Amino acid sequence: MRETMTVAEAVAELRDMLAASGGNPTIADRLARGSLSVLYEFENPDGTIEPYLMRVRRDLREVAPGAVSYDEADIVIRTEPLTLHRLSNGELGGREAIVSGRLDIRKAPSMPKLLFMRSLFNSYKKHRLRTEADAQTTPGSAAEAAP
Amino acid sequence: MQSGMTWLKDYMATAKSGELAAPPSAWWIVTRACNLKCYYCFADARKRDPDELDTAGAKAVLDDFADSGVMFVTFLGGEPLTRKDIYELVDYSTDLGIYTALLTNGLNVRPEKIDKLVDGGLEMIGVSIDSKDDAVHDAVRGVAGSLAGAKGTIRHAIQRGLRTSVRIVVSEDSYPAIPDLFRWAIDEGVEELILLPIFMVGRAAGGAEDRRADLVGKQLFLSTLERLRDIGEPLGITVPQQTRLACPQGIELRAPDHELHHAGHAVGFEQSAGCKVGRFMVSVQPNGDVFSCPFVHAKVGSLREQSIVDIWQAPLLRKARAEDMGCLARSIIHTGRADVTDPTYVRPAAEMLAELPLPGTAPAPAPVAEQPFFPVDGLSLASHRARAVTSPTRS
Ligand SMILES: C[S@@+](CC[C@H](N)C(=O)[O-])C[C@H]1O[C@@H](n2cnc3c(N)ncnc32)[C@H](O)[C@@H]1O
Numbered sequence: 001m002r003e004t005m006t007v008a009e010a011v012a013e014l015r016d017m018l019a020a021s022g023g024n025p026t027i028a029d030r031l032a033r034g035s036l037s038v039l040y041e042f043e044n045p046d047g048t049i050e051p052y053l054m055r056v057r058r059d060l061r062e063v064a065p066g067a068v069s070y071d072e073a074d075i076v077i078r079t080e081p082l083t084l085h086r087l088s089n090g091e092l093g094g095r096e097a098i099v100s101g102r103l104d105i106r107k108a109p110s111m112p113k114l115l116f117m118r119s120l121f122n123s124y125k126k127h128r129l130r131t132e133a134d135a136q137t138t139p140g141s142a143a144e145a146a147p
Numbered sequence: 148m149q150s151g152m153t154w155l156k157d158y159m160a161t162a163k164s165g166e167l168a169a170p171p172s173a174w175w176i177v178t179r180a181c182n183l184k185c186y187y188c189f190a191d192a193r194k195r196d197p198d199e200l201d202t203a204g205a206k207a208v209l210d211d212f213a214d215s216g217v218m219f220v221t222f223l224g225g226e227p228l229t230r231k232d233i234y235e236l237v238d239y240s241t242d243l244g245i246y247t248a249l250l251t252n253g254l255n256v257r258p259e260k261i262d263k264l265v266d267g268g269l270e271m272i273g274v275s276i277d278s279k280d281d282a283v284h285d286a287v288r289g290v291a292g293s294l295a296g297a298k299g300t301i302r303h304a305i306q307r308g309l310r311t312s313v314r315i316v317v318s319e320d321s322y323p324a325i326p327d328l329f330r331w332a333i334d335e336g337v338e339e340l341i342l343l344p345i346f347m348v349g350r351a352a353g354g355a356e357d358r359r360a361d362l363v364g365k366q367l368f369l370s371t372l373e374r375l376r377d378i379g380e381p382l383g384i385t386v387p388q389q390t391r392l393a394c395p396q397g398i399e400l401r402a403p404d405h406e407l408h409h410a411g412h413a414v415g416f417e418q419s420a421g422c423k424v425g426r427f428m429v430s431v432q433p434n435g436d437v438f439s440c441p442f443v444h445a446k447v448g449s450l451r452e453q454s455i456v457d458i459w460q461a462p463l464l465r466k467a468r469a470e471d472m473g474c475l476a477r478s479i480i481h482t483g484r485a486d487v488t489d490p491t492y493v494r495p496a497a498e499m500l501a502e503l504p505l506p507g508t509a510p511a512p513a514p515v516a517e518q519p520f521f522p523v524d525g526l527s528l529a530s531h532r533a534r535a536v537t538s539p540t541r542s
Binding site for chain 2: 024026027030046071085090093098099105108110111112114115116117118119120121122123125126129130
């Protein structure tokens with residue numbers, strides 16, 4: 001379990017999540033019908049905020065630095081990078097993150113958009129679980145080779 | 148950080164006022180096939196219905212839910228794990244972003260099955276237990292070995308990091324040992340206990356004393372909550388109390404100082420007070436018909452023909468949103484109609500009980516020691532067995 005995480009690492013994970021979602025037909029099907037933009041306001045330990053905008057639609061999957069006005073985003077989330085990591089690998093559920101105050105939803109999404117965001121997180125979580133399981137069963141993998 | 152919490156509270160408040168475009172939660176009887184024979188089964192589960200939605204039909208319903216904003220789906224049955232495509236449906240549902248839970252009886256649930264559910268992204272598993280005692284549980288549920296299966300399922304699920312709930316139906320059979328089960332669940336690391344009053348619907352219905360059984364069953368349920376409050380308090384566990392409604396109640400088994408307290412169940416609907424009909428949930432039947440609640444057998448639409456958004460505007464659901472009618476399952480049990488106020492919600496139980504004729508001429512038997520009730524037909528396995536013998540219409 002990781003104890004710390006930088007904004008750059010969290011952003012790299014978000015990009016990895018978007019790349020992994022490319023292979024998921026259910027998400028492709030949803031993207032054919034809609035889009036999603038999430039403004040992440042990452043909190044640094046010194047209290048400063050680093051905004052990143054994640055945009056997903058049929059022809060675009062990107063996470064870019066910079067902010068937009070709240071009106072232009074479907075969802076606005078303020079959080080520490082580590083919380084996002086823990087959400088995407090399943091250590092923390094969305095509700096727990098909110099209830100414990102680690103995830104601050106500053107602009108509430110419509111329910112279908114929230115489901116769309118969860119869909120990206122869920123499929124990434126499963127993708128990572130499956131990749132780990134494959135690595136453990138592949139002969140000669142690190143897990144097998146360990147004494 | 149306050150506004151995240153505010154959002155969640157707003158969402159719950161909007162749901163409670165019935166202003167969401169679609170129900171937040173759907174309880175979906177994906178099959179009526181079952182490997183157990185619980186005498187009280189509200190779904191009257193035995194074997195698969197011929198018109199059960201197939202995989203494609205079920206996925207189309209899930210698509211509609213995701214497009215409409217239905218956040219939580221609980222697959223139940225019958226026994227949902229008897230459906231071969233259940234893993235595919237769980238996987239599809241979580242791919243759509245839906246918080247997906249599943250209820251099982253735990254019989255023949257090998258660890259690999261739970262692993263497959265985890266692989267599919269399942270977020271919570273509920274396991275039904277009626278007693279810590281194998282003889283009682285297995286008799287109530289009709290198959291030997293079912294308690295062992297249920298316990299094994301819970302243990303493996305916890306080991307795999309899956310959120311778990313234990314679901315207990317309060318009957319004359321389960322009542323005496325519920326405190327033991329409560330302590331057991333805490334010790335095992337179960338996150339939530341769901342206590343259900345026994346509803347006289349489905350296989351539970353049809354006895355000579357359904358109305359009496361409902362009234363006494365309701366009292367048993369309310370008194371169980373009180374008993375658990377006394378046990379929970381010193382352990383730092385809050386057991387919500389109910390006074391008039393007697394609706395299935397979730398009890399968070401984590402102490403309030405736990406950092407994830409109140410995070411266990413989907414969004415805590417079962418912890419919210421008041422009837423959930425028209426506000427928090429619908430129940431889907433195997434063929435896509437929609438009922439207002441698993442225990443209210445009144446059809447409000449069909450997902451084969453309509454979107455859940457349209458069904459959510461059904462007259463019965465609108466009426467339930469506009470009026471505080473009590474429990475609509477009890478409206479049906481006591482009046483035969485779902486669209487009238489539940490009489491047990493507005494009248495004292497003692498008064499209603501006094502008006503009900505005692506069956507036959509025999510004087511009421513005395514309450515059994517430590518059990519504050521007279522045995523009533525419908526509230527125990529023994530009474531159901533007696534029914535099967537005396538009633539020629541029952542098989
Ligand atoms: C019908 S079962 C289906 C799922 C699964 N087979 C199981 O045993 O959990 C769903 C839940 O409803 C409960 N239940 C069944 N009949 C009931 C009734 N008449 N009143 C209240 N709860 C009931 C069961 O004990 C179980 O917890």
